Structures are given as structure tokens and as C-alpha cells.
Amino acid sequence: MKRLRYFCLLFFVFATCSAEHKPPPSPAVRNYVEEVVRILQANFMNRAAISWVVFKQNLLAKASGAETIEQAYPAVVSAIVTLGDKHSMFAPARLVQESKLPTSKQPPLYPDEPVPGDIGYIRIPWVVGSHEKLDAYIAHVQAQIKERDKPELKGWLVDLRGNAGGNMWPMLVGIGPVLGEDTLGYSVDSNNTKTAWRYEKGKALADGDIEAETANYYTLKSANPVVAVLTDTLTASSGEAVAVAFKARKHTRSFGAGTCGVSTGRSRFYLSDGSIILLTTAVFADRHLVRYGHSIAPDEPLKPAEVVPQAIRWIREEYQAKK
Template sequence: MKRLRCFGLLFFVVTSCRAESRLPSPAVRNYVEEVVCILQANFVHRAAINWVVFQQNLLAEARDANTIEQAYPAVISAIVALGDKHSTFAPARLVQESKLPPAKQPPLYPDEPVPSDIGYIRIPWVVGSQQQLAEYMTRVHAHIQERDKPELKGWIVDLRGNIGGNMWPMLVGVGPVLGKDTLGYCIDANNTKTAWRYEKGKALLDGDIQAETAPYYTLKSANPVVAVLTDTLTASSGEAVAIAFKARKHTRSFGAATCGVATSRSRFYLSDGSVLLLTTAVLADRRLVRYGHSIAPDELLKPAEVVPRAIRWIREEYRAKN
């Protein structure tokens, strides 16, 4: 929290020292007030910030702005000053452009070869339309069904390279391996806890369906041994899936620590069409252990060591379990 209490020391000190008596235009002042009201009401670490000072320094940073668009750099600086790696500001022009299909998508990692007694499923990042999300869930369940057999000693769930996107199709996809259970919580600034769980092809948030696939697949052997693989690119929703496996019986994680944005964001539209993607909750596991930071694996390993070690552990744990 020390970093949050500083909340952008450079931003505030520099702008305060150079602030002049003049103020930005009335339109910009109204816009700044709109931004600060949203942040103050919803930011997950709002209690760590002096909002009067925050607004004064945002106005000072925007003092030369006559239009809302000219105030964008000041708003971006203020978001950085929150000290949160997950919150972002998207100007109206970029919001409009984002409706078009992106020219280039991040890469998808290939599957790893594993022995016949080990199940393997990669859970990649996912964004897209409802149809694309539905196809994703169907595809992941089909891969699990294809690789499932009674003699498996356990499963590898590979989250390496999962940069995030939409966590709900991911939870539905890996649901047959996770099993029916409460998987974690979102905890907001008011300490309100909202549970998320998987059951029968559905991902639920406080009982409301967020994503589902039908028909859904059920493993031939319930409650399997599971090795979870992560790396520094495992981020956001990818980290949510890693958290979903925390405290699950017969489960262990391997690889590298995750990116460190294990938080939940909400979308807020501003009056000019710009968007604040604001961190409004931290993610917690089924024991209510909070994250919001990089998640270390149970075993920190070099890339070449990860899969062989995970296979050895699954076989050891299977023997101990049975």
C-alpha cells in the first residue's frame, strides 16, 4: 500500500510546484470533475487517496487546456498517478476505432506434447463477440473430451501466454477440470464480496450466469490431480483462472510469477465518449486470500523445466492420492 499512498508523487509535486493561478476552460473543469467523481466513487483503493489534492493537481496539469481533447494527457497522467497497473483511459477516438477488428492479435502458444497418461489443456486468452466466445468454450470442452480417458493420472492446465480478455469463457472452458465449486471472489472498496463459481457448463457471478456452454463435458474421473502452469505473460483474466485453482485439492502450480494485475475492472463511459477502464475490485481465491499482485507459482522453474517437473509431480501425487 506504500506505493498507493504515494499515488503518483511525481505527478502531484511537479504539477503543484508549477501551477499557476489560471484555470482551464469551464468545459475542461467540468470534465475533470466528472473524471474525479467516477474515480472517487469506484476505485478499489480510493481510501488511500486525498481526492481534494488529486483534483487540484489534475486541474493544474490541465490548466492550458481549452478543449476536452486537450485535457486528455492530464487525465492519462492522473490515471498513472493512481499507482494501479490495470486502470486505463481510452480517448473517444480510440474507443470508436476499437469497434473495428484489430489488425494483429497477440500470438497463441502451441500445445505441449505429454505422455499418454497425462491430460493436457491450454487455456488461451480470449476476446470477441458472443459467437466467438461460444466457439471458444465449445472448442476447449472438445479438446478436454478428446484427451480424457479413465487411465489418466492427472491434467496439466497451461496458462502460459494467457494475457487475459474475458475470464468467464475461460472458467467455463476449464470447468470440467476445475470441478463444480466456488472458485473465488471479487472484493471491492467497500469490502463487498461477490463469489464466482463453475457448475454444469456455467460460470456464475453471485448466482448470475456470465457464460455457459451446452452440452457441457464432464470428466471420466472426477477431482483429478492438476498441475497449473504460469509465466510472466499470464495476466488479468489469465490470473483469475490461476486463482480459481488456488486451494483446490491435489493441485500445484509451476513456472514463473504472473504479470501482477489480478484485479477486476469496470467500464465507465465519459460524457465525450471516452472510457475509463477502472480497477474496482481485487480478486481473491476460495479461501478469501486476496491477490491484486503478481502470483508466484508453488515451484519457480526455468521454462525448459516446467512441463517435465509438472509431469513428475502429477505421477507422484496420483500415487499418493490412490
Template sequence: MLHYSAFRLHMTLRLWLLFSLITSCRAEGKPPSPVVRKYLAEVVDIMQANSINRKTINWVEFRQNLLAQASDAQTIEQAYPAVVSAIVALGDKHSAFVPASPVKGPQAPADKQPPVYPDEPVPGDIGYIRIPWVVGNQQKMDAYIAHVQAQIKERDKVELKGWLVDLRGNMGGNMWPMLVGAGPILGEDTLGYFFTSNDIKTAWRYEKGKALLDGDAQAEAANYYTLKSANPVVAVLTDTLTASSGEAVVVAFKARKHTRSFGAGTCGVSTSRSRFYLSDGSVLLLTTAVFADRRLVPYGHSIAPDELCKSTEVVTRAIRWIREEYKAKK
């Protein structure tokens, strides 16, 4: 047992050590500056109003955690890592943050882009078209549409039993030129929908060479093509790299008559992003809707193929099914 004086000395030392620890922690972790706090409030306000997961997030805790992540940040640039953490915390796996100022550390080359897979050789009674990823300005979008529809026109024959639509390796970009490019095979119809967290749905449609969003043209072909044989049998090929806008095309083929998918499940970001500009010029690419097919079935996750196949078997099995379905259709 400690003597009373020794006990008081012991407790005084413990309290001094505890106070020193607290004050040192405070010194190391200053609260974010008023400018940073205002900026982070702007970020969270946008997220809370628009995120597809807004109804499942505890926003009080979310704001507290974000401020803790931004501890010591005195400038907006110093708060960027906290914004990135908030993007991850949304849990939708598709939102992104594009800072106005470069983030310190190694950066990927600005011109580095994913590869485009080569076309597959197919028999003469099978049509084939690859729908690759696409990004860029209006000129690139127009060139993309013209190229894809020109390939379809070149390969189209009355005697075709069906088409292979290859979406493997399509990592996304802009879905509208993809839908126009594939339009001759998709056919004129409502192709799918966006579903927001507010239960608002907007329809996508292909009609006369145009991709429409609730009736407004998003992309169009200068000279659109129509197949020699309408409503063909279609096999859609997917893999784990089929993502985002590539998944939108997968959804567009869902529930289409005489259509079946082959390969592997898609990446799992079958969602739509909206662009929000922040006060410093940075951009939030925020997931605001999930894709739904023409039957109004929502996705927002990996899309499983109708037939799971090894990569070495995909084309063979798809062609076999096309020929069987063509016979049955006749």
C-alpha cells in the same frame, strides 16, 4: 554597499523581472476552461467513488494535480493526456482510459493481438489443455468455450494420472469463457471472489457448464463436458505473461485439492475492472476489485507459483509431481 538610489533602482529592476516572469508563466499556462474543469471533475468523481485504491488517495491533492496537468487545455480532447496521468496516479497498474477521439501520435494497428503459444507434447498418461487469452463478441466467446471443452473431451481418458493446465501467455480478456472452458477440470464448486474497496464480496462458481457470478450466469457451454474421472490431479503452469483474466483462472485453481502450480510469478494485475462511460463517449476501465480465492484469500498482486521453475523445466517437473501425487492419492 550600494547607494540608496542605486539600491532602489536595483530593487525596481528585480521586481520588474520577477513580475515579468510571473506574467509570462501565466500567459504560457492558462487555467483549463470551464468545460475541461467540469469534465475532469466527472472523471475524479468516478475514480473517488469506485477505485480499488480510493481509501489510500488524498483526493484534494489528486484533483489539484489533475488540474495542473490539464493547464492550457481548452477542449476535452486537449485534456486526455491529463486523464491518462490520473489513471497512472491511481497506482493500481490495471486501470485504463479509452478516449472517444483518437489521440495524436503513432497508434498500434487495431487488429494486432498477442500470440497464442503452441501446445506442449505430453506422455499418454497425462492430459493437457492450454487456456489462452480471449476477447471478442458473444459468437467468439461461444466458439472459444466449445473449442476448449472439445479439446478436453478429445484428450480425456480413464487412465490419465492428471492434467496440465497451461496458462502461460494468457494475457487476459474475458475471464468467464475461460472458467467455463476449464470447468470440467476445475470441477463444480465456488472458485473465487471479487473483493471491492467497500468490503463487498461476490462469488464466482462453475456449475453444469455455467460460470456464475453470485448465481447469475456470465457464460455457458452449449453442451458441457464432464470428465471420465472426477477430481483429477492438476498442475497449473504460469509465467510473467499470465495476466488479468488469466490470473483469475490461476486464482480459481488455488486451494483446489490435488492441485499445484509451476513456473514463474504472474504479471501482477489479479484485479477486476469495471467500465464507466464519460459524457464525451470516452470510457474509464477502472480497477474496482481484487481477486480472492475460494478460501477468501485476496490477491491483487503477482501470484507466485508453488514451485518456481525455469521455463525449460516447467513441464518436466509438473509431470513428475502429477505422477507422485496420483500415487499418493490412490
């Protein structure tokens, strides 16, 4: 089966509701429930851990009394939540038509940290939007790297704190000069099929297919630098993908707090009424195929005020050891 594209968007969870002592759902709703269950059973990352007969029975019970598909939406939302992965999401047809996929409140963009002259610094913020917006994001990040790059740098701080997700591919292109050209990690689905992520010459690739790129890519003055990665509890989804891409990289260490815990990839499935299920279909794995899918702990857990000073101290020590 052709490989599905992975979508890593901002994290959101709906409320649940229940239905008791109501007549069975209408035939149209029953058919809709069967459609939903077929998609989940065939594609959900943890599908082997679920009793799908019981799952379907519970979904039909929650849809009791529903005569129209729209009336069954709360039951579908509740069923998605019970999958337990915290990343899957249901978007009703009306919101899809209005191009208003539900997300959490748009997170803030954090300011850059001041650093000494011998330390490079780059923040990788969350990003979603049009092709034009993603291109502008890549250009901005690489322009900042170019502006701050100097031969005398001892290493780089890569700041992922507050990166709540969005689209991982422009993030990987943006930070590509610091990551270096290599296989960066993988998405691994329920069939154990591995999709490799790679950065090379301004391109982010998934099994060789270009997912994002920039023609005017930058190359660091000093290749393979020492890198300190900063994370916090708001580092989520695509932000976690970037954290995974730095795992197992030489001369790299992470500092701060554990990430949000949705280090997984989602695929988009359209339902017959125009609604969408954004379903968790893969788990992130690093370049050594260590799998995550949960909160990613930093190498050095630290209080917020300690993160930048300790990371700078380690960069200088590692730089001297590397020479």
C-alpha cells in the same frame, strides 16, 4: 447499489505528459475533471489510500491551458497512471466510437506441449471478442478436454503461460470440467463486497448470474483429478483469474514463474463526452478468500525448460498418494 460487472481486458499503459506555466483550464474542462475525479473517488479499488483533494489539484494543473475536453485527455491519462494499479485505463471518445479500445500489441498464441499418454493437457489461451467468438472458444476448449480425456490419466496439465487476459468467464467455462463444480473464487471491491465465482453444469456464475455458458458441456471420466497449473510472467488479468480459481483446490499445485501482477477486476464507466474509463474496482480472491491483486507466485518456481517435466513428475507422485 447494483453490483457492477467486471471487465478483465488486455493490459495497457499510456505515456504521461505535463503542463507548466499555462492558464487555468476552461470551465468545460474543469467540469470534465470533476466528473473524472467523482468516478475515481467513488469506485477505485484503493480509493482510501489516495488524497483526492491533492489528486484533483494535480489533475487540474496538468490540464492547464486546455480549452476543450479533448485537449485535456493527456492530463486524464496521466492521472489514471498515477493511481498506480497498472490495470486502469482511459479510452478517448474517438476510439470508443470506432470500437478500438486501446490495448497492447496482440500477444501470440502459444503451441501445445507434447505430454505422455498418462497425462492430460489443456492450454487456456487469452480471448476477447464477440459473443460468437467467445462461444466458439468455450466449445473448442471443452472439445479438446473431451478428446484428451481417458480413464487411465493420472492428472492434467493446465497451461496458462502466455494467457494475457481478455474475458475470464469463457475461460472458466472452458476449463470447468477440470476445475470441477464449486465456488472458485471472488472479486472483492473497496467496500469489501464479495462477488462469488462459481462453475456448475457448463455455466460460469457471478453471485448466481450467468456470465458465460455452454449447453453441451463435458464431464470428466474421473472427477476431481490431480492438476498442475503452469504460469509465467505473461499470465495476466483474466489469465490470473483462472490461476486464482485453481488456488486452494485439492490435489493442485502450480509451476513456473510469477504472474504479471494485475490480478484485479475492472469496471467500465462512460464519461459525458463518450470516453470510457476502465477502472480497477476489485481484487481477486481465492475460494478461501485469500486476496491477491499482485503477482501470483507459483508453488514451485522453475526455469522454463524445467516446468513441464517437473509438473508431470509431481502429477504422477500425487496420483499415487491420492489412491
